[in-house]
Amino acid sequence: MADSTRDVFSALDNAKTQLYHFKAIVIAGMGFFTDAYDLFCIGAVTKLIGRLYYYDPYKNTPGKLPRNVNNAITGVALCGTLAGQLFFGWLGDKLGRKKVYGITLVTMVGCAIASGLSFGSTAQSVITSLCFFRFWLGFGIGGDYPLSAVIMSEYASQKTRGAFIAAVFAMQGVGILVAGAVAMIVSKAFLAAYPADNFKTSPVLSTQPEGDFVWRIVLMFGAVPAALTYYWRLKMPETARYTALVEGNHKKAVADMAKVLDQMDLTIEESSLPIASKSSYGLFSQEFLKRHGLHLLGTTSTWFLLDIAFYSLQLIQKDVYPATGMVPKGSRMNAIEEVFKLSKAMFWVALFATVPGYWFTVLFIDKIGRFLIQLGGFLFMSISMAIVGFKYEDLRGTDQCGKDAKNDYCNGHTTLFAVLYGVTLFFANFGPNSTTFIVPAELFPARLRSTCHGISAAAGKAGAIIGAFVVQSYAQKADHGIKRAIIALSVVNLIGFIFTFLVPETKGRSLEEISGDDKDLGGGGGRRRRRPRWKTT
Template identity: 55%
Template sequence: MSSNNLAVLNALDTARTQWYHVTAIVIAGMGFFTDAYDLFCISTISKLLGRLYYYDPSSKKPGKLPHNVNNFVIGVALVGTLTGQLVFGWLGDKLGRKKVYGVTLILMVICAICSGLSFGSSAQSEPEADFMWRIVLMIGALPALLTYYWRMKMPETGRYTAIIEGNAKQAAIDMGRVLEIEIQADQDKLAQFKSANNYSLFSKEFFHRHGLHLIGTATTWFLLDIAFYSQNLTQKDIFPTMGLTNKDVEVSALREVFETSRAMFVIALLGTFPGYWFTVVFIESIGRFYIQLVGFFMMSVFMLIMGFKYEYLRQEEHKWVFAALYGLTFFFANFGPNSTTFVLPAELFPTRLRSTCHAISAASGKAGAMIGAFGVQSYTLDEDVNKIKRAMKFLAFTNMLGFACTFLVTETKGRSLEEISGEDGGVENESQRAANHQ
């Protein structure tokens, strides 16, 4: 570890794991949970809204959202997420992580409650289901509210207070209190530290140090989300084919929501959760770089198989093979780029620009999600088998592009954030980068 680093930063890197770290993990996890809940419940809500508000008694068929309305409902969520990531990511570097996180959580609470109070009536249909979609949306306010309470009890991050606010003394006090150790302020050393890293996002210095990193984190997240959101947003249509749910004409609206939720739980339990926990176990030994490479490659393999063998796999006698391939795709998404594309932007960039660069990367992901939702989903809307096969092959190709773009980022395991970003006085060169991949 470099001697040029501030004492408070060295303390953060070398501190033993204690309650502060557990609390920080829970707060970050609850933030991800709230975001994921609000975003992915939309696919089930949109199905339910169609059955409630577009039901025609004369047709004796379940109602369905018109294509343009469905796109609007899903599009609002994705556009709002993309815009919010860019705006609040930038504000996070300007106003502080704690303050901006608090503001976003309060907005999420207010909007979740208000969305559940939207006007509407479904008196031709099932009144219980009208209450259900409102309750589902309003429940999203609860984790956001709990997260706000716990985040406000914690101080601003030590790195932000010291490096961006320029108050090494306050950072030492805050981190010393939560880590239960005494930390030297290093106020005199701070000026030298800051002057060595005084460059903007659009400077030649940033491009020299981190230009390829930003291109790499943005492109890989973009390409991942094309495939990932194509699968997630169409789960409600794929599950009947896999035999995990009944056709919507056979069940009530409430029963359909239950069956879809149950099927999503099964996929999460067998594919998504294990993938995440494999990442937790192996990320420090294998490293972010190789986990991302393997994840992209295996996703591409399984999607290619489904693309070539779709007609064979959708037959009743092969439905569990289809389910296994589908689950393995999610496993390697999470034991792969769906984990590492979150991690790498949080580690590669300097403190002053970390939130902004992470926001740019995440927003690129949501741009990919829009292509998945409005491009791939719209292309396969008529459920034409040949179109679905071509779409799966296309998604396999995007994953291989993600595999290639991973080589634009570098391994970060085993190093401090200042060492990774070069803030401690070191500048990573190509030979160092190659060594980190060994």
């Protein structure tokens, strides 16, 4: 690597943490907050949608979404996310990270609002329009994955890169937490304003028409945090590594970083600038497969396997909690009360299990390393899910509490079940759910980094789609379906443990060293008149 380029990247790698690093975390993190909120808030309201649009007054039971409709509502956004990850990941390498970053945010904001405004004169037409908008919502969400990860990795210093990328991803946990909180607050407010006891029919079987506002408000709220960061996304400069290594404009790269990193000063002569990378091997060329083929196999396979388990756990919460007695059966609650109870359970599990796992990764990833965290996460997920699966009947209990009992399965060990379920989610996030997002943003060359991250993320969403359409369907069949699904997910995690050995450790190394970019750059065309002067404090 030519000296001037080495100085540019060395300054970035060794820069002390300062205000703009935290600003970048917030800007990128708010996108991820929105991603998680929009993907997971649907789990809190699908039962309500079923009771609103599929209620049969001639049956003495609450309305329920048909299995294929339920899977479509929860899974269509994941299909859009997969497509968006591939498309925007590729576009991020072609046009630049910044140019594409605003497009994804606008897509998310618009489609989140449109999802809440889903229209139609029949249940089928409302569900069709909801699925249409959630697909494009997922498309925008998909673009945020590779762009947020790559932008943060290319901004961060060498010593704190893992923690900074993990902090961006940790906003996913906050989004899941807030999804539960918003659903809980909105449903509680409507319960207070429109008590079910005011209805002449059974308060359990009746479905208040006001419930239609509940799910729409919950879905539309996801547009708020994303919209608040739109201006700052437009103001972000292109990353220096993209400008220098892909566009070949080293002078602009240096100038852009000098504007945002206040503790740096520089002077550089244009004649001393090196040319862009000499290497021109393409994606999936023989040279790429030789250098990074196993790396890409490792990042795609582990993310694929992780998301089968992670998204299955998130999406079947609405089925698991009632089955174990953590939430009363829907037949004992009115529609809005069911949303409140379910979102409350989701909130507490997220607060004590999901969110801490993300922030443990932030604290320890640059100390322990990516490899050990991912390895340990897969292992502990597999063990805890195996215990839950094989001991499911004991943990769940049997329905022998008497005719007047208020709770289902009251002789089961529901507290222990909740603990084991929480342990699984904790080690998913203090483990492969975080590391599979971080490592692809570090392993690959700058001109293919966004594309490869998008491919890895899309493999993950393929696993999530399996979770949404296959695992979720199987879990809904009966109680034995949930048990067998959890055991199968334990095996999936064990396979992820094995595939982790294909992914190298990236802790404490520069991006150029990891990816091989430092070997592919040549010197400048003119004689160097002056070395760039960097001053870091």
